[in-house]
Amino acid sequence: QKEVEQNSGPLSVPEGAIASLNCTYSDRVSQSFFWYRQYSGKSPELIMSIYSNGDKEDGRFTAQLNKASQYVSLLIRDSQPSDSATYLCAVDRGSTLGRLYFGRGTQLTVWP
């Protein structure tokens, strides 16, 4: 089992819709969770971090964390074509603080 798994995608949504990206992780002691956005040919850009169970909102982005289910998600409201990118879920395992384990990413396309 991989450390971090993301829904395979690609995901395609119309402009204005809600995009839902999901991620599960294997290590129960994981403490920190991150979402990165990566445009084609560019490096990952941090868009959200979440440390506690529940929801965290930042503009059109909402991260949701459920440690009991070992599940973290990212919702993008009012999706825009500029949101089209690959979204990477990353987890900082408690036993190896500082090392991020990344999923393979979910490619999102928002069509006008």
Next chain:
Amino acid sequence: EAGVVQSPRYKIIEKKQPVAFWCNPISGHNTLYWYLQNLGQGPELLIRYENEEAVDDSQLPKDRFSAERLKGVDSTLKIQPAELGDSAVYLCASSAGQGASKRGSYNEQFFGPGTRLTVL
């Protein structure tokens, strides 16, 4: 505030040649990371530095890869000799580390633009 700086952005070399990548982290960031990213995959850690000390290099192929972070600021990653399978994007990232003043931000990692290496 300036971000993580990397150079070169692109490098094409022949197999068995040496190559080096340079990284300058965000000012004040104590922790520096080198990652490797293959196409269609997430980044994978090669080495992590806390100031000058390499605290996690378990994933670094030490027979051909080496890294240093003299004076705890800039870092260099070297491959000698390069192999065809080393073609990838090499990413440098930094984080504030344990000395961060903002709660919860000590381990937020910020990436540089990366170096795309092609080995022919």
